[in-house]
Amino acid sequence: xxxxxxxxxxxxxxxxxxxxxxxxxxxxxxxxxxxxxxxxxxxxxxxxxxxxxxxxxxxxxxxxxxxxxxxxxxxxxxxxxxxxxxxxxxxxxxxxxxxxxxxxxxxxxxxxxxxxxxxxxxxxxxxxxxxxxxxxxxxxxxxxxxxxxxxxxxxxxxxxxxxxxxxxxxxxxxxxxxxxxxxxxxxxxxxxxxxxxxxxxxxxxxxxxxxxxxxxxxxxxxxxxxxxxxxxxxx
Amino acid sequence: xxxxxxxxxxxxxxxxxxxxxxxxxxxxxxxxxxxxxxxxxxxxxxxxxxxxxxxxxxxxxxxxxxxxxxxxxxxxxxxxxxxxxxxxxxxxxxxxxxxxxxxxxxx
Numbered sequence: 001x002x003x004x005x006x007x008x009x010x011x012x013x014x015x016x017x018x019x020x021x022x023x024x025x026x027x028x029x030x031x032x033x034x035x036x037x038x039x040x041x042x043x044x045x046x047x048x049x050x051x052x053x054x055x056x057x058x059x060x061x062x063x064x065x066x067x068x069x070x071x072x073x074x075x076x077x078x079x080x081x082x083x084x085x086x087x088x089x090x091x092x093x094x095x096x097x098x099x100x101x102x103x104x105x106x107x108x109x110x111x112x113x114x115x116x117x118x119x120x121x122x123x124x125x126x127x128x129x130x131x132x133x134x135x136x137x138x139x140x141x142x143x144x145x146x147x148x149x150x151x152x153x154x155x156x157x158x159x160x161x162x163x164x165x166x167x168x169x170x171x172x173x174x175x176x177x178x179x180x181x182x183x184x185x186x187x188x189x190x191x192x193x194x195x196x197x198x199x200x201x202x203x204x205x206x207x208x209x210x211x212x213x214x215x216x217x218x219x220x221x222x223x224x225x226x227x228x229x230x231x232x233x234x235x
Numbered sequence: 236x237x238x239x240x241x242x243x244x245x246x247x248x249x250x251x252x253x254x255x256x257x258x259x260x261x262x263x264x265x266x267x268x269x270x271x272x273x274x275x276x277x278x279x280x281x282x283x284x285x286x287x288x289x290x291x292x293x294x295x296x297x298x299x300x301x302x303x304x305x306x307x308x309x310x311x312x313x314x315x316x317x318x319x320x321x322x323x324x325x326x327x328x329x330x331x332x333x334x335x336x337x338x339x340x341x342x
Contacts, residue, residue: 022324044241051249056280060287061244065236074244079251081283087276090259097260108257168334170297171306174288175313175334179326182317184281193278194285201286202293217283224278225271 009133013140016122020114020145027055028149030172032156033163034059038066042157049153053112053146056180057081059173069209077214088116095123095134103135110142188231193224305341309334 028049035045040062048058061078069077088111096107119138123129129137163169185191197220204212292310294300313330320326 039236040241044245047245047249051245052252054252056284057248057252060283061248063287063291065241065244068236071240071243075247075251077283078244078248079255080279082248082252082255083276083279085252085255086258087273087279089256089261090273090276093259101261104260105257108253108260111256111260165297166338168297168306168338170295171291171309171334172331174291174306174310175330176327177284177288178310178313179317179323179330181281181284182314182326183321183323185318190278190281193282197282197284197286198289201289205290213283213286216286217279220282220286221275221278224282225274228274228277 005130006132006136009129009136010140010143012122013119013137014143015140016118016137017114017141017144020118020141021148023114024145024148025152027176028152029156029159030169030176031055031058031062032153033159033161033169034156034173035062035153036157036160037163037169038062042154045157046150046153049150052082053109053149054082054085055149056177063173064210064213067209069211073208073210073214077210077217080214080217084113085111088113091116091120095120096131096138098131099135107135107138110138110146112142112145114145115141187228189224189227192227193220196220196223305334305337308337 031049032045035048035058036042040048048061052058052061057078060081061074064074064077089108092107092111096104099107115138118141119134122137123134181194185194197216200216200219201213204215206212207215288310292307293302295303295306297303298306309330312333313326316329317323317326
């Protein structure tokens, strides 16, 4: 019985994960193309996608690398982009914290925006799920997402610099981030943080590559937290 | 960029990102976190993405840093669709379609 609930949870997760392929495929290909155009060889491009599996941070690191930023600035800024993974990790603890260590280690590797968002949404609406089913559901969601990330990167890297300039791929990153940003701007605090980030990053463009962004990002996080605190005190 | 720098970035970012993902699930467990940390973490993405793209939108490298109306308007449309529909794919599609249309019309 337990085995069959796990199996059905896995398949349920897989179905939930399928639509994400529409995001992963173009985004992964884009990374492969842009990285290859920036001069990365196939190994470096694939290692990026296999070790980091976080598109936004990969693009951030790549753009700072091509701007000639200092190594520590690149790592810190791209890691700041990925700090949200720590929040996802914390959010998964109540649901998956009791799983064996090796499973938690695998889950950690597979924790992405999509797997986190889809799994917690289901855990919260379906509180009767057992631990085994929850773990199976998580792996189910990751199944169509993570391998496709590698394959899409590979495809993009092989197309590489064959993409004509008329495709304006230089602007794919800003448009993708804007599209991701829209749904995140839920509260005044989120909007305030975004505005602080924009203003400071533009004011600080004179600093060495990436440093301005790092300062702007940290200030924006503090601003978001401050606005949230201020709003809570008023109510 | 040198090969050494590139590989340091890839490996350090890979390890650092994994540690972020593993942090609570693997090491800290279910002990509660200071609320101020959770509060700051909520604003990481929204604090960094705009800072990355604002300069790219206002002075795109493809036009040598000069503001490009086609790219600027496409960016604005993408944000509006993303805000209204709350749907990333719809926004991305609208943005790409408007960018190509505008580049063709204005180019």
